[in-house]
Amino acid sequence: MHTNDYKAIKAAVITVSDTRTEETDKGGRTVISHLEESKIEIAHYSIVKDDYEAIQAVVQPLLKQVDVIITTGGTGVAQRDVTIEAVRPLVDKEMEGFGEIFRYLSYTEDVGTRAILSRAFCGTYAKTVIFSIPGSVGAVNLAMKKLITQEVFHIVHELNK
Template sequence: MTKNEHVNVKLDRDIQCAVLTVSDTRTPETDKGGNLAKELLSEINVEIKPEHYAIVKDDKQAITEQLQQWLAEDVDVIITTGGTGIAQRDVTIEAVTPLLSKEIEGFGELFRYLSYAEDVGTRALLSRAVAGTVGEQLIFSVPGSTGAVKLAMNKLIKPELNHLIHELTK
């Protein structure tokens, strides 16, 4: 496949996505990162069902339980926002990585590179953004700031989403 063929992969079905915000302080009204992720997904005709959006506290068990619920519902893609830094309360990565069948190392590497080059400079090294597969499903974990969500969605996730799902399900 050429580069354009990879980017232009068409699926014969709708993509089911979920957005999980990890925060001790956010509410649906103040969740700028999660709401931006939903908005950017809608630009590629991916709608988030109300039951596929949630906010959980920075608690490893709560994060894991919500992810496992959506994975059992056969959601194709889960995007988590928040909890990816190095603070004591940042445990999203610790909840996500044990669930992964395969880590997509290039996602975190590219995210940090682009964050460094285009957004936050050397502060990018604090990000532990990760992506991977769970069977035929994808999980992307990104920082909760709107800049990070916008960068991850527009530069990495949206351009490759159909291709990633195609590869997982062929």
């Protein structure tokens, strides 16, 4: 199937950061750019603090409103990085392969052994897929070009069977 064979997709983009503003959010803008290039509608964009409850408060209502949620930032190992902890309890099924392949690609194409620090994550809830990716522009480009835009239409199709 080609992208044109799938239904239109609505997406939410959430940047997790204590310091970024709409003007300085290069990672979030890069996600949006890739989605727009793939003809995916941006139904929501926001910046949320690195805070468990704040992240859940934004993500949870979107699970019934959009087909795909992409969070960027807060996926490292620092104490303040809680995106994965906030998102994981909201999913029904985890797609471990996303994080595994993301780290492999990061290792071979970009950051070498520092790839083990990435906790990129993907899971589904009902008919929505959630991707949580690092916030750097390099990581966003890698995840969007090599993984998310390549598979998101098929994933959403499968979730709607």
